[in-house]
Amino acid sequence: MTSILNVDSIAAKNGTSPVTLTKQSAAKAWNSFNGTGTIAFIKSFNGSSLVDSGTGEYDVNITSAMDSTSYSILCSNGLHVSHNNANTSAYQNTASQYSTAHWENNSKVDISYMNGQIHGDLA
Amino acid sequence: MASKLKVDELEGVTTAGSIDVTTGSTTTNLQQGLAKAFHQTDFSGTAVTRRSLNMASITDGGAQHTCNFTNSFSDIYQVWTEGVGDSDHTSANRAMSRISRSASAPVFICEASSGSNQDAEQDLNMLFHGDLA
Numbered sequence: 001m002t003s004i005l006n007v008d009s010i011a012a013k014n015g016t017s018p019v020t021l022t023k024q025s026a027a028k029a030w031n032s033f034n035g036t037g038t039i040a041f042i043k044s045f046n047g048s049s050l051v052d053s054g055t056g057e058y059d060v061n062i063t064s065a066m067d068s069t070s071y072s073i074l075c076s077n078g079l080h081v082s083h084n085n086a087n088t089s090a091y092q093n094t095a096s097q098y099s100t101a102h103w104e105n106n107s108k109v110d111i112s113y114m115n116g117q118i119h120g121d122l123a
Numbered sequence: 124m125a126s127k128l129k130v131d132e133l134e135g136v137t138t139a140g141s142i143d144v145t146t147g148s149t150t151t152n153l154q155q156g157l158a159k160a161f162h163q164t165d166f167s168g169t170a171v172t173r174r175s176l177n178m179a180s181i182t183d184g185g186a187q188h189t190c191n192f193t194n195s196f197s198d199i200y201q202v203w204t205e206g207v208g209d210s211d212h213t214s215a216n217r218a219m220s221r222i223s224r225s226a227s228a229p230v231f232i233c234e235a236s237s238g239s240n241q242d243a244e245q246d247l248n249m250l251f252h253g254d255l256a
Binding site for chain 1: 221
């Protein structure tokens with residue numbers, strides 16, 4: 001018999017511990033943003049604000065912080081624009097902010113579309 | 124005492140596709156956090172997809188790949204990340220970028236550090252988040 005549980009919220013039995021998703025983990029944040037001109041989110045889950053911290057370099061603040069700086073962050077550049085020697089880096093600045101940068105030919109350059117995803121535990 | 128609830132399907136009451144989950148001192152949305160599509164494909168010869176979710180097919184056009192989703196996204200702005208690699212890291216300097224947005228079949232291209240288009244070789248991993256239609 002198929003069963004469906006209709007709820008709005010799921011909590012651990014003690015009300016505070018993280019709910020266990022057996023053998024899987026959900027992303028705690030993902031964001032895409034325009035990195036040229038006035039930077040702005042295109043899509044965001046748990047993203048709060050963006051900081052243009054220099055050419056090709058961005059800080060992304062998240063609303064609900066992670067439990068530490070030991071979370072997984074993956075970033076990729078977006079739309080195709082003749083990338084020579086292209087590379088995108090990411091770094092966990094704090095529990096509530098990561099930074100990402102886009103490089104071409106050993107120099108940081110602004111890029112029109114950046115994506116990032118965070119996995120780990122929220123605070 | 125630990126407790127486990129066994130069901131086949133969860134559905135939000137207020138909004139069918141929205142259930143909050145406690146994760147310590149805060150909550151997060153379960154459905155928003157779940158990947159809606161992914162694949163790991165070997166492009167070193169005839170393309171072989173080893174693992175996938177929500178991929179009806181992956182079109183191999185040399186360096187250019189189309190991800191044909193079984194269930195389309197709600198719009199053309201999926202959030203995606205990628206990783207390209209092989210056993211001897213000769214493709215480690217390669218990266219994917221998107222050349223065509225689509226809710227159902229976005230097109231990506233793999234480029235080497237020289238800027239030339241290259242096959243993704245042994246491992247192309249892609250992960251997609253966002254909302255399904």
